[in-house]
Amino acid sequence: xxxxTGPEASGHDQGKAIAVRTExxxxxxxxxxxxxLVAMAIFAGIHRATMPQTWVEVADPQxxxxxxxxxxxxxxxxVEANGSVTVRVLGQQFSFTPQCMLLPAxxxxxxxxxxxxxxxxxxxxxxxxxxxxxPGYISVLPARFDKPGDHVMPCHEFCGTGHEGMWARIKVIExxxxxxxxxxxxxxxxxxx
Amino acid sequence: MLTNKKLILAHFWLxxxxxxxxxxxxxxxxxxxxxxxxWASSAELYYRSVTAHGTAxxxxxxxxxxxxxxxxxxxxxxxxxxxxxxxAWAGLALVAIGAVTAMIPVSIGLASVLYTFYPPMIGNPxxxxxxxxxxxxxxxxxxxxxxxxxxxxxxxxxxxxxxxMFANVAGAYLWGWTAVGAAIEVIVLILPxxxxxxxxxxxxxxxxxxxxxxxxxxxxxxxxxxxxxxxxFPRAIGGRLYSDEMGRIAFILFVVVSMPIGVHHLFADPQxxxxxxxxxxxxxxxxxxxxxxxxxxICASAEIAGRLRGGKGPFGWIAALPWDNPMLLAVTFSFLMxxxxxxxxxxxxxxxxxxxxxxTQWITGHFHLIFAGAIVIMYFAIAYxxxxxxTGRALETGRLMKAQLWLWFVGMIVTTFPWHxxxxxxxxxxxxxxxxxxxxxxxxxxSVSISVVGGMLLVISGALFIAILIRGHRAEQVDPxxxxxxxxxxxxxxxxxxxxxxxxxxxxxxxxxxxxxGFPVAQLLALKGxxxxxxxxxxxx
Numbered sequence: 001x002x003x004x005t006g007p008e009a010s011g012h013d014q015g016k017a018i019a020v021r022t023e024x025x026x027x028x029x030x031x032x033x034x035x036x037l038v039a040m041a042i043f044a045g046i047h048r049a050t051m052p053q054t055w056v057e058v059a060d061p062q063x064x065x066x067x068x069x070x071x072x073x074x075x076x077x078x079v080e081a082n083g084s085v086t087v088r089v090l091g092q093q094f095s096f097t098p099q100c101m102l103l104p105a106x107x108x109x110x111x112x113x114x115x116x117x118x119x120x121x122x123x124x125x126x127x128x129x130x131x132x133x134x135p136g137y138i139s140v141l142p143a144r145f146d147k148p149g150d151h152v153m154p155c156h157e158f159c160g161t162g163h164e165g166m167w168a169r170i171k172v173i174e175x176x177x178x179x180x181x182x183x184x185x186x187x188x189x190x191x192x193x
Numbered sequence: 194m195l196t197n198k199k200l201i202l203a204h205f206w207l208x209x210x211x212x213x214x215x216x217x218x219x220x221x222x223x224x225x226x227x228x229x230x231x232w233a234s235s236a237e238l239y240y241r242s243v244t245a246h247g248t249a250x251x252x253x254x255x256x257x258x259x260x261x262x263x264x265x266x267x268x269x270x271x272x273x274x275x276x277x278x279x280x281a282w283a284g285l286a287l288v289a290i291g292a293v294t295a296m297i298p299v300s301i302g303l304a305s306v307l308y309t310f311y312p313p314m315i316g317n318p319x320x321x322x323x324x325x326x327x328x329x330x331x332x333x334x335x336x337x338x339x340x341x342x343x344x345x346x347x348x349x350x351x352x353x354x355x356x357x358m359f360a361n362v363a364g365a366y367l368w369g370w371t372a373v374g375a376a377i378e379v380i381v382l383i384l385p386x387x388x389x390x391x392x393x394x395x396x397x398x399x400x401x402x403x404x405x406x407x408x409x410x411x412x413x414x415x416x417x418x419x420x421x422x423x424x425x426f427p428r429a430i431g432g433r434l435y436s437d438e439m440g441r442i443a444f445i446l447f448v449v450v451s452m453p454i455g456v457h458h459l460f461a462d463p464q465x466x467x468x469x470x471x472x473x474x475x476x477x478x479x480x481x482x483x484x485x486x487x488x489x490x491i492c493a494s495a496e497i498a499g500r501l502r503g504g505k506g507p508f509g510w511i512a513a514l515p516w517d518n519p520m521l522l523a524v525t526f527s528f529l530m531x532x533x534x535x536x537x538x539x540x541x542x543x544x545x546x547x548x549x550x551x552x553t554q555w556i557t558g559h560f561h562l563i564f565a566g567a568i569v570i571m572y573f574a575i576a577y578x579x580x581x582x583x584t585g586r587a588l589e590t591g592r593l594m595k596a597q598l599w600l601w602f603v604g605m606i607v608t609t610f611p612w613h614x615x616x617x618x619x620x621x622x623x624x625x626x627x628x629x630x631x632x633x634x635x636x637x638x639x640s641v642s643i644s645v646v647g648g649m650l651l652v653i654s655g656a657l658f659i660a661i662l663i664r665g666h667r668a669e670q671v672d673p674x675x676x677x678x679x680x681x682x683x684x685x686x687x688x689x690x691x692x693x694x695x696x697x698x699x700x701x702x703x704x705x706x707x708x709x710x711g712f713p714v715a716q717l718l719a720l721k722g723x724x725x726x727x728x729x730x731x732x733x734x
Contacts, residue, residue, distance in 0.1 A: 016683050023439055023489070030485035034478045041474060041544045051544070052460050054467040060722045093728075118314050118728055119396055121552050125619035125633060130461060130548045134397050135313060136723035137463040152633040156552040156621030158307050160314060160730065161237045164624040 057138040059114045064090070070114060076187035077102055079179070089113040091120035091133045091155060094162035098189035100169040104178035105148050111141040121156030124170050132157060145172040195676065196274040197264060198583045200281055204261025205576060205583075207289060208254050209659060212569075215249040216655045218242045220648040223608075227645045228629045228638040239625035240305040245296060247308030250565075252327055253292045255414040258572050259368070260284065260334040262417045263361050265579060267338065269676050270355035271345045277337045284337070287330030295323025303731035307623065309407070310375075310383060312399045315727045318387040321379045328372050338365040346694075353685040354693055356440050357424040357678045363444040364416030366699050367409060370706070371452055374405025386727045393724040397464030398717040404455035405710055412451040412480075414564055418571035419443070422491045422524065425578055427679035429520035432498025435490050437681035441692045443483035443490075449701045450479045453709035460547045464723075465713050470544070472709060477542035484535060488528065495521075497682065519594040523574035526602040530566035534559060537613065555616025558609040565651075566605040570598065573658055580665045581673040588665040597657040604650030611640035611647075 045051050064070040070090055076098050077087045085107055090097045092115065103109055113122055115133040122131045122139065126149075131139045155166035171190045182188055195201070222242055225234040260281075267275050275281060297319065298304040304316030342354065342362050354362075382399050385391045423440045427433050434440065456473035459465050499510025514521055537559045540546045550556065580588045615637040620627070629638045691697055717723065 012683075019436065019682065022493075023436055026489045027486060030482055030489075033485070034481055037539065037543070038475050038478050041471075041478075044545050045471065052467045052470050053463055056464055056466055056716065056720070058720055058723045061725050117726075119311055119400075121621060123552065123619060123621060128548050130551045130553075132459075132461045132463065132552075134400065134462055134464055135725040136395065137397050139463040150633075152619075152631070154619075154621040154624075156623075158240070158243075158311060158623040160728065161240055161305065163240075164236055164626050167628075 053140050057140070058136055059138050061114070061116045061135045064114065064116065069112065072097065074187065076189040077182075078187055079182045084108040084110065085178075086110050086112060089122075090116055091122065091159075091166075092116040093118055093160050094155075094166040096153065096155070096166070096168035098168075098191050100171060100190040100193065101153075102178065102181075102188045102190040103145060103170060103172045104175040105145050105172050106175050107144070107178075109143045109145070111143060112138060113141070114138045118159040119157050120159050120166070121154070123154055123156045125152045125154070127151060130156075148172050148174055194272050194274075195265065195268050195582055197268065197278050197281070200275075200278060200285070201261045201265045201579075202583050203285060204257050204264070205579075207285070208257035208261065209576070209662065211249050211257070211292065212254045213655055213659055215246050215254065216652060218246045219250075220645075220652050222246065223641075223645045223648040226624060226626050227641045229642050229645055234626070236625035237302060237305070240307070241299060241302055243623065244299045244305050244307050248295060248299065248324070249292070251308045251410070252324060253288065255417075255564075255568075255572075256327065256331045256368075257285075257288060258575075259364060259413065259417055260288075260331060262420070262575060262579075263334060263338055263365065265583075266357045266361045266420070267341045270358040270361075270678060271341065273345070275337070276341050276344055280333055281337055284330040284333030287333070288327050291323045291326025291328075291330060293323070294326060295320050297323075298731075301731075305730055310378065310399070310403065312378075312383055312386070312394045313396050313725050313727050314730055315383065315387050315394075316730045318384060321384050321387055325376070325379060325384075328376060331372070332369060335365040335369040338362050351687070353437075353688045355678065356434075356437050356681075357420055359441055359693075360416065360420045360423065360444045362695065363448050363698075364413060364420070366695060366702070367416070367448050367451065368413040370699075370702060371406050371409035371413060374402045374455070374710075375407075378402035378406075391727075393726055395717060395724050397462070397723060398714065400459060400462060401456070401465065401710070401713050401717065404458045405452070405706065406455070407458050408455040408477075409451040411560070411564065412447050414568050416447075417575060418527065418568045419447075419487060421571050421575050421578075422487060422527075424678040425575065426491065426520055426524050427494040427498065428677065429578060430495065430498045430515055430518055432494055432501060432679075434679045434681040435493035435497060437683070437685050438688070438692060439486055439490050441688075443486045445692075445698050446483040446486075447480070448695070448698045449705065450476055450482075452702055453705040454480060454542075456709070456713065457542050457547070460544065461551050464717060466716075469709065469713050474542060474544045476705075476709065478539075481535070481539065484531070488531075491524070491528075494679075495524075517591065517595070519577055519591075519598060520574050522595055522598050523570050526598060527567045527570050527574075530562050530570070530602070530605060534563035534567055538563065550616050552622055553616035554620045554622055555613050557622055558612030558616060561612070562605065562609040566602075566609065570601055570605075573598065573601065576658075576662060579676070580662060581671065582676045584666055584668075585670055585673070586665055586668040587671045588668065589661055593657065593661050597654050597661060600650050600654035600657065604647050604654055607647030607650060608644050609647070611643045615640045 075088045077085050115135040120133040129143050151170040153168040298317035304320035306314045306316040378399050386394050454473050454476040457477045496510050499513045502513045504510030504513030620637050
C-alpha cells in the first residue's frame, strides 16, 4: 500500500484509530469473559463443589493382592468410626471387584480404587463420580447419594479387547437397612444379589 | 509463485487418500456399535479399526495438510521457490513410510492400543517406530519453514513478514515443540518396553507426557484453518482483512498458551495433584482468547466485504455477502461448528463440569465437531481454493462444491449432537458394543442410531470431495493468474520486533511448558513403586 498523503492521510489514520479502538474493546470483553470463567472455577473450588484429588498415593499392582488395603478380603464397603463409608474397589481386565457395590443413601461415602493391570475408567451413571484408575496409583473419590436406586458403572477407558464387557453395578439402599446389614458383616457388597 | 506444485499436490493427495479410508473405518465403527447392527461384530476388529482411524486422522492426515499447505504458503507469500525442496520430498517419504510401518501391525491386530497408546498396554514396536518416522518427517518440514523464513528475513531486513507465512511458521514451531511430549513418551518410556529391554512402565508418567502433546496437537490441526480464515477468506469474498496485527497476536497466543495446558486431560487422573490441575485449567481458559479475537476479526472482515458490495444497516451487509461462494459457505459452517464445539470445550476445561462428561461419548462428539467439523471443512475449502493454481486447470465451481460442504456440515451436526447427548446420559467411550436391552442403556439407542445416519452423510460428502478434486485434474486448462493472499485494510508498513519474529514467543512457549510440566514430572520421577508390568497386546494371555 502506498503511504497516504494530504487530507486523505487524516481520514485514513482516523479510520485506523477507530478500527483499533473497536478491536481493543472486544479484546477487553474477551479477556473479561475468561477472567469470569476462572473466577467461577476458583469460587466453586474453594467451596469444594467438586475438586480433583489433591494428593498422589501409590499402590504396587504386583503386590496388592497379597498385602495392603486392596487384598480381596478387604474389598467392598466398610463402615468407618465416624459413620461414613469407605468402598475399596479394584479394576482389572475386564471386571471390577466387587462387581456390585452396596451403599447407603444420605451418607458420606469415599471410594478408594486402583487398577491391577491396565488403565481403567470409573464412572457411575447418573452421578458426578467420574475418574480414572491408573495402575500404580490410588484414586480417592468422595461421594454422596441422595436416594436409593441402581446405577450402572462402566469402565470408560479402553483397556483391551473385552473392555466393552466391563460393567459393574452400584446399589444404593436406605441408610437404616445398610447399617443393619453392616452390624454383622465386616465388608459389604451385593455380588450375590 | 508456485514452483513445487508436484510436491504440494503429493502432500494433499496422500492426506486426502488416507482421510478417505479412515472416514470409511469411522462410519463402520459407528454402525458396528449401534443397535442398527443386527450381527454380533468382532470387538477385536473394532479396536483395530479405532486404532487405525485415530492414528491416520490424528497423526498423518492433518500433518500432511499442514506440510503441503505450508510449502504452498512459503512460495506464494515469500514470492520465491522453496529452499530445500529435496528435503521436503524426503520428509514426505518418511511420513509415508512411517504411516505404512505403523499400519501393518495395527491391521493384523498386534497394536490395538488406540492412537493414545495407553501404556501399560504395549503394542508391536513397529507401530511406535512408524509413528516416530511420521513425526521425524514432519520435523523436516518444521526446519524447512524456519530456514525459509530466516533466508527471506536476511534478504528483506525490517520488512513485515507476510501474515500467512508468520502464521505458518507459528504452526510449525508449535508442532515441533508439542510433538516432544509424545516423542519422550514413545522413545524413552514405551519403545524400550515394546522391544523387550524393560518389562515395567510408569503408566501415570506416560500419561503426563502424552497430555503435553494431546492438547496442543489440536491447535496444530487448527492452524491451516485459521490461516485460511485470515489470509484467504477476506480475499475470496471480495473484502479485506480487518486487522493484520490482531491476526499476529492471535497466532502468537496460540504458540505461547496452547502447550502448558494439557493436564486438563488428566483432571480425573490420580497421578497429578489438584494444584497443577488448577494451573492448567486457568491456562486452558486463556487459550480461548485467540479464538474470541479471531471471531471478531473475521466477522468484521466479512462486514467489510458486505458493505463493499452495497450492504447497508446493522445486518444488511450479511444479506449482501456472496452466498454462492464456497469459501463463504465453508467459513460460515466452520464458525457455527466452532461455536458449538468451543462452548462444549469450555465445559470440558472447567475444573468442575468436566467430571460430569469426562471420557463419555460427549468427548468424542466434542472433538469430532471441532476437528472433523470446524477444522476439516476448511481443509476442503483450502484445497478448492488452491487446486486450480496447482493443476493449472479449472475446478468444478458452484453446485457440487456447495452440495459437498452442506452435506459435511449437516452430517457433522447429525453425527455429533446425539453423540454429545448420550455422553451426558453417561455412555462410555471406546466400546465395541453396548447391551441395548439393559434398561439403563436402552434410552441411548435412538441417539446412537441417528449418529450412524449422520456418518453416512459424511461418507457421501467425503466421496464427493475426492470426486471434485479428481475432476479438477481432467478439466480444461486455464490460467488461474497469480495466487494471492488477502490484503488488510491497513497493511502493516513497519511492525514492532515482537510482532515480526518468534524468538521471544518460542522462549516463552518452552519456558511455560517446563514450568507447568516440570513439577508433575519431577514428582512422578521421585516416587517409588509406581512402575507397573507391561501388558503385551496381540499375544496369548
